[in-house]
Amino acid sequence: MASSEEDGPAEEKEHTKKKAIGPFSTAWLTLYNIAMTAGWLVLAIAMIRFYVETGTHKGLYKSLQKTLKFFQTFALLELVHCAFGIVHTSVLVTAVQVSSRIFMVWFVTSSIKQIQNEESVLLFLVVWTLTEITRYSFYTFNLLNHLPYFIKWARYNLFIILYPVGVVGELLTIYAALPYVQRTGMYSLRLPNKYNVSFDYYYFLLIVMCSYIPLFPQLYFHMLRQRRKVLHGEVIVEKED
Numbered sequence: 001m002a003s004s005e006e007d008g009p010a011e012e013k014e015h016t017k018k019k020a021i022g023p024f025s026t027a028w029l030t031l032y033n034i035a036m037t038a039g040w041l042v043l044a045i046a047m048i049r050f051y052v053e054t055g056t057h058k059g060l061y062k063s064l065q066k067t068l069k070f071f072q073t074f075a076l077l078e079l080v081h082c083a084f085g086i087v088h089t090s091v092l093v094t095a096v097q098v099s100s101r102i103f104m105v106w107f108v109t110s111s112i113k114q115i116q117n118e119e120s121v122l123l124f125l126v127v128w129t130l131t132e133i134t135r136y137s138f139y140t141f142n143l144l145n146h147l148p149y150f151i152k153w154a155r156y157n158l159f160i161i162l163y164p165v166g167v168v169g170e171l172l173t174i175y176a177a178l179p180y181v182q183r184t185g186m187y188s189l190r191l192p193n194k195y196n197v198s199f200d201y202y203y204f205l206l207i208v209m210c211s212y213i214p215l216f217p218q219l220y221f222h223m224l225r226q227r228r229k230v231l232h233g234e235v236i237v238e239k240e241d
């Protein structure tokens with residue numbers, strides 16, 4: 001069932017109001033979204049295979065970190081897409097979402113082997129994977145004008161649970177990293193040094209954890225507004241960045 005069969009009159013109006021994007025942008029976005037859907041599907045299959053073969057999640061992160069780093073880093077292009085107006089999304093919201101993921105992958109989980117087997121890592125990995133398969137397949141089918149209703153439904157409903165669960169996974173992972181970071185002083189710069197600058201990664205991580213309190217609700221309410229717009233056809237005036 002394609003979404004066009006499901007659309008109510010309000011939503012039809014919403015669709016006709018969409019700003020058109022050129023054929024080159026459409027082609028590029030379609031390729032990008034297909035590649036990202038495939039990437040996250042590869043990660044999902046790798047996770048299932050790993051668990052079936054070993055019966056544990058221990059060693060899972062190590063086995064898939066290269067693929068995860070590649071596809072999560074590739075998502076930086078989403079900032080380029082909204083900065084150039086190819087997609088109608090807030091640069092600020094996208095920047096917070098993408099940078100927090102890149103930070104989790106590169107500067108927390110991949111940097112600290114000692115925390116890679118934590119259950120919280122498995123938690124955010126599963127949640128991110130479910131989210132991204134749904135999100136990128138939503139964009140792909142939407143661009144091809146053949147959006148099955150269940151994908152649209154999943155895109156704008158699953159996040160209600162998955163977003164907070166993902167945040168819990170991320171925060172617990174950073175929390176698990178704190179003792180190691182404090183003990184080793186990794187990524188920290190102590191005085192005296194030739195630059196006369198000090199930086200304590202331990203406190204930086206604490207600040208990052210606290211920043212979830214003001215920032216996460218912004219993302220969550222953004223998604224709730226998108227949900228009302230897409231599923232219920234409400235016209236929502238977004239503030240400029």
Ligand SMILES: CCCCCCCCCCCCC[C@@H](O)CC(=O)SCCNC(=O)CCNC(=O)[C@H](O)C(C)(C)COP(=O)(O)OP(=O)(O)OC[C@H]1O[C@@H](n2cnc3c(N)ncnc32)[C@H](O)[C@@H]1OP(=O)(O)O
Nearest residue numbers: 087088089094097100131139159162163166212215216226
């Ligand atoms: C340096 C240290 C930094 C530390 C920062 C600390 C910050 C802490 C707070 C952050 C917490 C984040 C936690 C998070 O990582 C946890 C999880 O993700 S858990 C999993 C659940 N998550 C989700 O469901 C959210 C997933 N993410 C997103 O949905 C997006 O990234 C987001 C930007 C949040 C929202 O997306 P968007 O605004 O694009 O909404 P829509 O999907 O409805 O799209 C709007 C319109 O844009 C078009 N669009 C967008 N992207 C594309 C694309 N790739 N291809 C084609 N079209 C695209 C879309 O179709 C819509 O167009 P229109 O309105 O015209 O229909």
